[in-house]
Amino acid sequence: MVTTIARKDLQLLFRDGRLPWAGGVVLVLLATALLVGWERRAEISTERAAAQLLDYDDWVAQPERHPHNAAHQGMHVFKPDPALSVLDPGIDPYVGSTIWLRAHLQSELTFMPAQDATGLQRFGELSPAWVLQILGPLLVIVLGFDAFSSERELGTLRQTLSLGITSRQLFLGKALGQAMAVGVLLGPAAVIAALATFAGSGAAIGDIAARLGWLFLGYSLYVAAAVFIVLAVSAIVRSSRLALVALLGIWIATTLLAPRAASDLSRVWYPSPTRLAFNAALGADMGHVAEEVWQENFGLSTQWSPELPLDKWGLALQVDDHAGYGVMDRHFAELWDTFAAQQRAQEWLGLVAPVLAVRAFSMGVAATDFSHYRDFSLAAERHRRVLQDVVSADLVKNADPRGTGHFDYRAGTDLWQHVPPFQYTPPSVAWAVGHTMRSFGVLLATLLASLAAALFAVSARRAA
Amino acid sequence: MLEAKNLTKRFGATAALDSINLRVDPGEMYCLLGANGAGKTTLINVFLNFLVPDGGEARINGLDVTRHGIETKRLVAYIPEQVMLYGVLTGLENLSYFAELATGRKSPDDELVALLSDVGLDRTASSRRVSTYSKGMRQKVGIAIAMAKKARALLLDEPTSGLDPKAASEFSDLLRRAREDGVAILTTTHDLFHAKQTGTHIGIMKRGSLVANFSSETLSHTDLEALYLQHMQA
Ligand SMILES: Nc1ncnc2c1ncn2[C@@H]1O[C@H](COP(=O)(O)OP(=O)(O)OP(=O)(O)O)[C@@H](O)[C@H]1O
Ligand SMILES: [Mg+2]
Numbered sequence: 001m002v003t004t005i006a007r008k009d010l011q012l013l014f015r016d017g018r019l020p021w022a023g024g025v026v027l028v029l030l031a032t033a034l035l036v037g038w039e040r041r042a043e044i045s046t047e048r049a050a051a052q053l054l055d056y057d058d059w060v061a062q063p064e065r066h067p068h069n070a071a072h073q074g075m076h077v078f079k080p081d082p083a084l085s086v087l088d089p090g091i092d093p094y095v096g097s098t099i100w101l102r103a104h105l106q107s108e109l110t111f112m113p114a115q116d117a118t119g120l121q122r123f124g125e126l127s128p129a130w131v132l133q134i135l136g137p138l139l140v141i142v143l144g145f146d147a148f149s150s151e152r153e154l155g156t157l158r159q160t161l162s163l164g165i166t167s168r169q170l171f172l173g174k175a176l177g178q179a180m181a182v183g184v185l186l187g188p189a190a191v192i193a194a195l196a197t198f199a200g201s202g203a204a205i206g207d208i209a210a211r212l213g214w215l216f217l218g219y220s221l222y223v224a225a226a227v228f229i230v231l232a233v234s235a236i237v238r239s240s241r242l243a244l245v246a247l248l249g250i251w252i253a254t255t256l257l258a259p260r261a262a263s264d265l266s267r268v269w270y271p272s273p274t275r276l277a278f279n280a281a282l283g284a285d286m287g288h289v290a291e292e293v294w295q296e297n298f299g300l301s302t303q304w305s306p307e308l309p310l311d312k313w314g315l316a317l318q319v320d321d322h323a324g325y326g327v328m329d330r331h332f333a334e335l336w337d338t339f340a341a342q343q344r345a346q347e348w349l350g351l352v353a354p355v356l357a358v359r360a361f362s363m364g365v366a367a368t369d370f371s372h373y374r375d376f377s378l379a380a381e382r383h384r385r386v387l388q389d390v391v392s393a394d395l396v397k398n399a400d401p402r403g404t405g406h407f408d409y410r411a412g413t414d415l416w417q418h419v420p421p422f423q424y425t426p427p428s429v430a431w432a433v434g435h436t437m438r439s440f441g442v443l444l445a446t447l448l449a450s451l452a453a454a455l456f457a458v459s460a461r462r463a464a
Numbered sequence: 465m466l467e468a469k470n471l472t473k474r475f476g477a478t479a480a481l482d483s484i485n486l487r488v489d490p491g492e493m494y495c496l497l498g499a500n501g502a503g504k505t506t507l508i509n510v511f512l513n514f515l516v517p518d519g520g521e522a523r524i525n526g527l528d529v530t531r532h533g534i535e536t537k538r539l540v541a542y543i544p545e546q547v548m549l550y551g552v553l554t555g556l557e558n559l560s561y562f563a564e565l566a567t568g569r570k571s572p573d574d575e576l577v578a579l580l581s582d583v584g585l586d587r588t589a590s591s592r593r594v595s596t597y598s599k600g601m602r603q604k605v606g607i608a609i610a611m612a613k614k615a616r617a618l619l620l621d622e623p624t625s626g627l628d629p630k631a632a633s634e635f636s637d638l639l640r641r642a643r644e645d646g647v648a649i650l651t652t653t654h655d656l657f658h659a660k661q662t663g664t665h666i667g668i669m670k671r672g673s674l675v676a677n678f679s680s681e682t683l684s685h686t687d688l689e690a691l692y693l694q695h696m697q698a
Contacts, residue, residue, distance in 0.1 A: 008550075159606075162514075162537060
């Protein structure tokens with residue numbers, strides 16, 4: 001019964017030209033998006049690998065010089081481009097992927113991670129994820145807005161029900177029919193996307209496959225929820241035209257407007273400081289702590305006071321750096337926790353606008369979301385501290401004993417090689433998925449709620 | 465097989481059905497006559513559980529249709545006054561789909577083509593899209609759907625409306641054969657002649673009430689016409 005109805009609906013969609021047309025448009029868009037992403041990645045990843053090597057080579061190839069000068073040159077580290085960034089570049093295009101590790105400064109990629117760049121803002125960079133998130137529901141609407149209402153208008157609903165078909169069977173048949181229609185369109189696209197992801201990436205096949213699997217599951221929940229919502233409206237609204245208008249309204253509100261509102265709301269609930277305010281607060285705290293340690297260790301009331309004996313210069317550098325670490329950690333943790341809280345709030349708002357949940361889920365699984373950005377930034381900072389520690393330990397050992405000759409000291413390749421190249425292992429699939437469980441849960445809840453709504457709508461409507 | 469007991473249905477102030485009692489046994493064909501708006505379609509809709517009665521009960525094979533809507537619908541085949549089909553599908557595809565819903569299995573195409581030609585739709589016609597069909601042609605597909613269901617009871621609401629005389633008379637033959645096979649038939653019609661010719665029982669409805677109810681053998685065509693007009697004028 002159910003499959004009979006589904007097959008017939010699919011046939012109708014083919015015959016009336018909707019499936020070929022709407023599907024064709026979405027497929028072309030997806031293919032274009034995929035090409036764009038693939039090209040972008042091809043460019044980026046080779047460039048990055050080369051740049052990182054070059055940069056480390058530059059570090060090692062430094063001439064003999066005072067180590068602190070070397071630390072000021074520092075080195076650049078690059079966030080590896082995750083394989084799935086072809087499908088969902090996430091926040092990567094906004095935050096960039098290069099960090100300059102150098103003396104004194106913890107550098108973030110960009111102050112605002114802009115994970116919540118909204119639908120329209122992201123229009124510029126066409127990605128498969130964007131097409132699915134924004135146009136996917138539109139496709140479902142085009143295919144299904146009249147699924148029930150047209151049967152009522154044609155009178156075929158009566159004919160069908162008179163045969164002893166229950167409205168639930170009819171609903172399941174229609175849901176399956178919609179799923180098949182979407183599957184016919186997106187199935188091949190999914191396969192192509194998967195192949196494209198594997199093709200251009202050096203990452204482990206198992207890792208990519210697992211991520212693709214999760215991504216597939218997440219988007220399936222999202223599309224299925226859209227199908228149920230569309231069927232519910234089609235069942236309850238009087239005419240097809242009204243159903244279309246209502247659904248387009250819902251689409252505009254929940255996929256175009258809601259993300260903007262959600263991002264504003266999350267900032268109201270969890271205000272984040274401006275870059276200026278953040279730097280001021282960080283600077284002030286660093287100053288206080290520095291004052292304390294300089295007083296305690298060197299009996300000086302100002303940092304880098306000219307009265308500092310040169311045989312303590314290296315030690316001072318070490319002490320000063322270490323004193324700052326805790327302060328930086330605290331300030332950045334607080335800032336990033338605020339961003340994370342904004343992010344969480346937006347994910348919860350996914351209960352109202354599922355696009356928020358699927359967006360977070362998708363970039364989380366693709367390893368292009370805020371939590372991955374944070375992980376990378378922390379790793380980069382750890383490496384920066386290794387660099388600083390190597391430099392100041394060397395100064396304490398070899399330069400300080402020279403007393404007034406401190407700045408005549410020169411170190412060479414031996415020391416530079418003490419700083420290892422930056423090696424970053426991105427978080428595992430399990431880690432990524434663990435961090436997206438909230439949005440996954442929200443998607444699941446949305447699916448169940450929309451299913452319940454559809455079942456209710458279908459049973460609430462009598463035949464005639 | 466089909467039974468109405470004190471069946472009442474009101475739409476606001478108008479009583480579309482006013483305490484109707486009737487019974488159609490296997491092998492019988494009950495023809496309901498009555499002016500427009502007399503309540504004939506309403507009665508059929510109640511039997512199909514498309515309308516819930518305000519009083520009394522309708523039973524199919526002893527089962528109350530309100531409480532056992534799905535089971536009772538599976539026991540009957542229904543042909544509406546206007547058969548509604550999918551315009552973008554062919555007659556054959558429509559029949560194939562609805563027959564599969566009705567019987568739960570896919571019938572071979574040649575069986576369905578034969579069924580369509582039985583009701584007067586030839587092969588070329590049945591492979592055309594229904595959007596190109598005349599009303600009578602759609603009606604024929606509806607008849608084929610009902611036949612494919614092989615139900616023990618038929619609920620027919622002016623099934624021959626739009627059929628040409630030849631097709632109408634062929635349909636009468638189909639009904640006669642079904643009746644002789646023990647099918648119970650309840651049909652509404654404005655065609656006194658066919659009612660008298662194929663029906664075993666005739667009822668006349670007026671403003672929701674069954675005002676006359678007799679066996680068709682007991683009176684001639686002219687008597688029926690006189691009786692009908694007499695009721696309509698009163
Ligand atoms: N859904 C409805 N809402 C309100 N009134 C209705 C509804 N359906 C039928 N009626 C009224 O019930 C009465 C009986 O209508 P019904 O359709 O049963 O007549 P009928 O005998 O089938 O007429 P016809 O010969 O024209 O088909 C009419 O007065 C009609 O206006
Ligand atoms: Mg009628």
